[in-house]
Amino acid sequence: MRICFATHNENKLREINQILSKYEVVGLTDIGCREEIPETGSTLSENSKIKADFVTSKYGIPCFADDTGLEVEALNGDPGVYSARYAGRDRDNLANINLLLKNLETHSNKTARFRTVITLNLEGNTHQFEGIVNGIIVSVLKGEKGFGYDPIFIPEGYxxxxxxxxxxxxxxxxxxxxxxxxLVEFLENRV
Structure with missing residues (x-):
């Protein structure tokens, strides 16, 4: 099955292709979509649905979209839905990290969680799937892999x-x- 993952982010697309290797997963660029889909929702769920609906209605292809946020307990769940734009519209990973660390300086509670919501539009129906990983924020950047807040997030148990x-x-x-x-379990078990 050919399915679009509604993203221009090559890091995300590469990560998803490693997981969904049984499917032909293409990104927005591959289907000719050059525009940035506005994320105007106030929740991760709304944003992922907006993106999936945009692709399905405009390109007529099965599509899934995600929205991910880092939710820091001491900051009342911020940056949350604004994680990618926390330090401004430029989506600068280092600026986002630096602002987060600055805002956490006076807090001893470093508990956080990453949360992803995926919306799948397939055969006229919409389905949503959520994934959460709990962990802590560290004040020193560690590691060269990954993207976003990865250098300051240690998952629970690691x-x-x-x-x-x-x-x-x-x-x-x-x-x-x-x-x-x-999402994979759903795709493999559908009748």
Whole structure:
């Protein structure tokens, strides 16, 4: 099955293709969509649905879209839905990390979680899948792999940041990996 993952982010597309290797997963660029789909929702769920609906209605292809947020307990769940644009519209990973660390300086509670919501539009129906991984924020960037907040997030039960883990190790436990596992299970069990 050919299915579109509604993203221009090559890191995300590569990560998803490693997980969904049985399917022909294409990105927005592959289907000729050059525009940025506005993320105007106030929740991860709304944003993922907006993106999937845009692709399905405009390109007529089965599509799934995700939205992911880092939710920090001491910051009342921020940056949350604004994770990619936390330090401004430029989506600068390092600026986002630096602002987050600055805002956490006076807090002893470093508990956080990554949460991904995937919306799948397939055969006229919409389905949503959620993946969560709990962990802590560290104040020193560690690792060269991954993207986003990966260099400062250590998942619960581990002693490495996501940016220190191999792609395979991260995918096995990550929020996106968990949401995608639910997506795969759904795709493989549909009648």
């Amino acid at each position: 002693d490495q940041t996501f940016a220190e883990m191999s792609a395979e190790s991260k995918n096995a436990i990550s929020h996106r990996g968990r949401a995608v596992a639910k």
